[in-house]
Amino acid sequence: RSGEPNPVHWRVHCGLTGDFVSCHAVQESLLSSASGFSNYRGILNWCVVMLVSSFAGLEDCLLKPFFFHRYGILVDPIQVVSLFLKDPYSWPAACLIIVSNVFILAALYTERRLAVGTISETTGLILHIFNLSCILVIPAATALTVTSMTSVGGVISLGIYTVLFLKLYSYKDANRWCREIRQAKAKRLTRSYSCESVQTHVSYPGNLTHRDMYYFVFAPTLCYQLNFPRSSRIRKRFLMRRLLEMLFLMQLLVGLIQQWMVPTIQNSMKPFQEMDFSRMVERLLKLAVPNHLIWLIFFYWFFHSSLNFMAELLQFGDREFYRDWWNSETVTYFWANWNIPVHKWCLRHFYKPMLRKGTNKFLAQSAVFLVSAFFHEYLVSIPLRMFRLWAFMGMMAQVPLALFVSRFLNGNYGNAAVWISLIIGQPVAVLMYVHDYYVLHYGSSA
Amino acid sequence: RSGEPNPVHWRVHCGLTGDFVSCHAVQESLLSSASGFSNYRGILNWCVVMLVSSFAGLEDCLLKPFFFHRYGILVDPIQVVSLFLKDPYSWPAACLIIVSNVFILAALYTERRLAVGTISETTGLILHIFNLSCILVIPAATALTVTSMTSVGGVISLGIYTVLFLKLYSYKDANRWCREIRQAKAKRLTRSYSCESVQTHVSYPGNLTHRDMYYFVFAPTLCYQLNFPRSSRIRKRFLMRRLLEMLFLMQLLVGLIQQWMVPTIQNSMKPFQEMDFSRMVERLLKLAVPNHLIWLIFFYWFFHSSLNFMAELLQFGDREFYRDWWNSETVTYFWANWNIPVHKWCLRHFYKPMLRKGTNKFLAQSAVFLVSAFFHEYLVSIPLRMFRLWAFMGMMAQVPLALFVSRFLNGNYGNAAVWISLIIGQPVAVLMYVHDYYVLHYGSSA
Numbered sequence: 001r002s003g004e005p006n007p008v009h010w011r012v013h014c015g016l017t018g019d020f021v022s023c024h025a026v027q028e029s030l031l032s033s034a035s036g037f038s039n040y041r042g043i044l045n046w047c048v049v050m051l052v053s054s055f056a057g058l059e060d061c062l063l064k065p066f067f068f069h070r071y072g073i074l075v076d077p078i079q080v081v082s083l084f085l086k087d088p089y090s091w092p093a094a095c096l097i098i099v100s101n102v103f104i105l106a107a108l109y110t111e112r113r114l115a116v117g118t119i120s121e122t123t124g125l126i127l128h129i130f131n132l133s134c135i136l137v138i139p140a141a142t143a144l145t146v147t148s149m150t151s152v153g154g155v156i157s158l159g160i161y162t163v164l165f166l167k168l169y170s171y172k173d174a175n176r177w178c179r180e181i182r183q184a185k186a187k188r189l190t191r192s193y194s195c196e197s198v199q200t201h202v203s204y205p206g207n208l209t210h211r212d213m214y215y216f217v218f219a220p221t222l223c224y225q226l227n228f229p230r231s232s233r234i235r236k237r238f239l240m241r242r243l244l245e246m247l248f249l250m251q252l253l254v255g256l257i258q259q260w261m262v263p264t265i266q267n268s269m270k271p272f273q274e275m276d277f278s279r280m281v282e283r284l285l286k287l288a289v290p291n292h293l294i295w296l297i298f299f300y301w302f303f304h305s306s307l308n309f310m311a312e313l314l315q316f317g318d319r320e321f322y323r324d325w326w327n328s329e330t331v332t333y334f335w336a337n338w339n340i341p342v343h344k345w346c347l348r349h350f351y352k353p354m355l356r357k358g359t360n361k362f363l364a365q366s367a368v369f370l371v372s373a374f375f376h377e378y379l380v381s382i383p384l385r386m387f388r389l390w391a392f393m394g395m396m397a398q399v400p401l402a403l404f405v406s407r408f409l410n411g412n413y414g415n416a417a418v419w420i421s422l423i424i425g426q427p428v429a430v431l432m433y434v435h436d437y438y439v440l441h442y443g444s445s446a
Numbered sequence: 447r448s449g450e451p452n453p454v455h456w457r458v459h460c461g462l463t464g465d466f467v468s469c470h471a472v473q474e475s476l477l478s479s480a481s482g483f484s485n486y487r488g489i490l491n492w493c494v495v496m497l498v499s500s501f502a503g504l505e506d507c508l509l510k511p512f513f514f515h516r517y518g519i520l521v522d523p524i525q526v527v528s529l530f531l532k533d534p535y536s537w538p539a540a541c542l543i544i545v546s547n548v549f550i551l552a553a554l555y556t557e558r559r560l561a562v563g564t565i566s567e568t569t570g571l572i573l574h575i576f577n578l579s580c581i582l583v584i585p586a587a588t589a590l591t592v593t594s595m596t597s598v599g600g601v602i603s604l605g606i607y608t609v610l611f612l613k614l615y616s617y618k619d620a621n622r623w624c625r626e627i628r629q630a631k632a633k634r635l636t637r638s639y640s641c642e643s644v645q646t647h648v649s650y651p652g653n654l655t656h657r658d659m660y661y662f663v664f665a666p667t668l669c670y671q672l673n674f675p676r677s678s679r680i681r682k683r684f685l686m687r688r689l690l691e692m693l694f695l696m697q698l699l700v701g702l703i704q705q706w707m708v709p710t711i712q713n714s715m716k717p718f719q720e721m722d723f724s725r726m727v728e729r730l731l732k733l734a735v736p737n738h739l740i741w742l743i744f745f746y747w748f749f750h751s752s753l754n755f756m757a758e759l760l761q762f763g764d765r766e767f768y769r770d771w772w773n774s775e776t777v778t779y780f781w782a783n784w785n786i787p788v789h790k791w792c793l794r795h796f797y798k799p800m801l802r803k804g805t806n807k808f809l810a811q812s813a814v815f816l817v818s819a820f821f822h823e824y825l826v827s828i829p830l831r832m833f834r835l836w837a838f839m840g841m842m843a844q845v846p847l848a849l850f851v852s853r854f855l856n857g858n859y860g861n862a863a864v865w866i867s868l869i870i871g872q873p874v875a876v877l878m879y880v881h882d883y884y885v886l887h888y889g890s891s892a
Binding site: 022023024025026027028029030031032037038039040041042043044045046047048049050053221223225226227228229230231285288289300303304308317318319320321322323324325326327328344348412415416419420423 | 468469470471472473474475476477478483484485486487488489490491492493494495496499667669671672673674675676677731734735746749750754763764765766767768769770771772773774790794858861862865866869
């Protein structure tokens with residue numbers, strides 16, 4: 001056979017396999033950045049496998065002998081309940097959340113008046129501003145004065161009120177834009193655009209109903225629009241998986257905070273009181289790993305599981321709650337992509353209106369960080385009843401950090417810098433607050 | 447301004463921003479598998495940051511108090527040297543590697559005779575088979591009989607001889623194919639293909655030179671071809687980075703093996719001797735993490751840093767030493783993509799010739815695993831002077847495992863199964879050999 005092959009037969013083989021003539025081509029290795037390859041889905045699965053197995057290992061080898069013998073049982077349901085409830089006959093956080101309906105309805109009725117023209121645009125604006133101010137001031141005043149409000153209850157109710165503030169601000173703006181477009185159309189005396197509104201679609205002012213308002217309040221977005229895109233059906237398996245993730249990760253978060261983070265923080269109080277710098281740094285790095293893992297799990301729990309669960313229930317179509325912030329090579333890219341609902345709101349209702357008014361880009365960007373810093377501080381200081389500006393400064397420090405990273409680092413180095421700033425930055429702020437809280441409440445006895 | 451906007455002005459804005467009318471679109475979250483998104487380059491950087499920081503943390507918090515106090519200093523250069531050298535006046539592994547030139551030249555001279563036709567194809571084949579058999583038998587015999595050969599020296603020299611065996615087998619095949627094509631062309635009495643060979647390209651038998659042969663021996667590939675694709679120049683920065691990676695990762699590998707893996711293995715000898723099953727499993731899981739990390743670092747060190755370094759030095763163009771095995775959703779995909787030089791060789795010189803002879807696909811695939819299992823066993827048993835077939839069985843177990851995974855698991859579950867089989871499978875084999883080695887050498891004293 002090997003002596004005299006059929007030429008045609010051979011050429012077919014050469015064409016078929018190509019191996020006889022050559023089997024190499026000029027190409028880069030996949031891990032070289034020059035290759036441009038970026039599919040690392042498997043690495044994500046690897047992280048999950050390693051995390052699960054090391055938690056299983058921790059449970060077996062570390063937690064049982066270590067935590068349970070040294071600190072006693074730390075996953076303590078009573079402790080969890082006590083975070084929400086100081087006085088079992090007083091539920092200030094729950095009451096606050098129920099009261100929020102008043103502000104929702106106030107915004108809706110103001111818009112209805114504006115739509116039919118019984119109040120002027122200026123009066124409407126004043127009413128809205130009053131309503132929105134109340135949304136920020138009333139829960140803050142409650143949290144500061146009602147002593148039976150716990151810190152966790154305070155954070156949750158203030159968080160809900162902040163979300164409501166952003167939603168109703170967007171509601172006011174979007175409805176005003178609708179009125180402006182309606183007026184513009186009326187002036188041109190044409191109805192050329194009306195063919196766009198199919199029967200199933202609602203057009204202004206048909207959207208000013210309780211049903212539409214409450215759909216928007218519960219929908220996982222901060223930006224109001226008429227006729228949200230909807231998914232065709234509720235996928236039951238998707239819903240169940242998200243629900244199971246929510247429940248499991250909730251357990252994991254509480255367990256990790258109680259068993260890993262709280263002991264680490266407690267151990268780091270002494271070096272911080274004595275201002276022993278080298279041991280402070282050591283404690284900080286020890287706190288960085290649990291804090292970072294908890295933040296990552298929280299991110300997945302909130303932005304993937306919970307928001308997708310809500311969206312699936314409400315058949316809300318737009319599931320872009322985050323983009324690929326894990327690839328961010330600049331700090332700006334991270335902030336623009338990890339929290340899309342807030343980013344979208346800032347862009348639509350704050351940044352672009354500022355640009356339209358002629359503000360320059362850098363100033364507008366800094367202003368967005370300033371507002372974001374204000375809300376971070378609002379959500380931390382008031383529930384803790386302690387004004388320290390660490391969160392505010394942490395957010396504002398992002399502006400020079402962003403300039404530094406985009407100026408001096410790029411590609412994978414920029415990405416690593418973003419990760420390191422996440423891993424190190426957060427525990428610094430956490431330790432600052434915990435330290436001050438500790439000094440304020442237990443400092444006299446120490 | 448808000449009272450009476452200019453319609454044209456408004457329409458420009460609507461078109462420009464699109465936000466006024468709608469700012470949502472139906473889309474899936476990126477982490478949902480339905481989104482099809484797979485760019486997780488940042489997660490790879492995250493792994494590197496976390497690994498580096500936890501090694502730095504280990505060094506500080508774990509290694510110093512733990513290893514150095516309990517086991518004494520474990521990064522021991524003398525211990526490393528003793529792995530290679532038993533008797534300072536006898537260097538059997540180095541001698542073996544120098545002797546390998548004899549076989550390289552034997553293959554070259556046989557091919558030269560075949561090219562000019564002074565020996566027949568059959569004689570040539572017999573000479574090649576004799577030469578290739580010597581390549582496998584002589585180092586094995588040396589490793590088994592020369593007592594001053596250490597296990598590590600044995601693995602390295604047998605590894606080099608195995609690579610040489612595969613290379614010279616490919617050399618023989620590729621040159622035979624060239625002769626067959628030459629004969630086929632001669633019969634057709636045309637020279638239509640000769641225009642293809644540009645001056646710079648070499649055509650058969652012009653390739654049978656010492657220079658070409660040694661280029662192939664040092665090139666990071668196992669498949670011979672005429673005129674390897676070449677890169678245009680040596681990129682000095684690329685070369686330096688690969689060299690630094692090689693040196694640093696070499697240190698890291700030796701340190702990790704000495705400080706983490708060896709103590710873990712030593713601690714697991716007692717449960718294995720007593721056949722205490724639950725503690726055997728615990729030890730196995732404890733070994734799995736360091737073993738897996740060492741394997742990953744070894745993979746990067748060998749397949750990315752070292753082979754790219756060699757390729758850059760030799761201006762060898764084809765850098766595809768691995769494909770995206772980390773995304774593999776079946777066991778078969780993993781084996782076909784983690785080690786491309788061997789995979790390419792198996793495909794070109796073993797699997798495809800078998801298919802051409804009419805073997806069915808599954809049988810041919812199993813035969814490839816059988817040959818691979820033989821070489822794994824060859825590389826482990828002979829240097830340890832201990833025949834146990836664990837490596838052989840480990841490789842052969844991949845066939846039913848591959849069937850199971852491809853039958854019952856797919857997508858991310860399949861990927862997780864591949865990772866788990868990697869994480870768990872290897873330490874089982876390692877512990878088996880270490881246990882048997884321990885019993886054989888120290889069993890009598892225990």
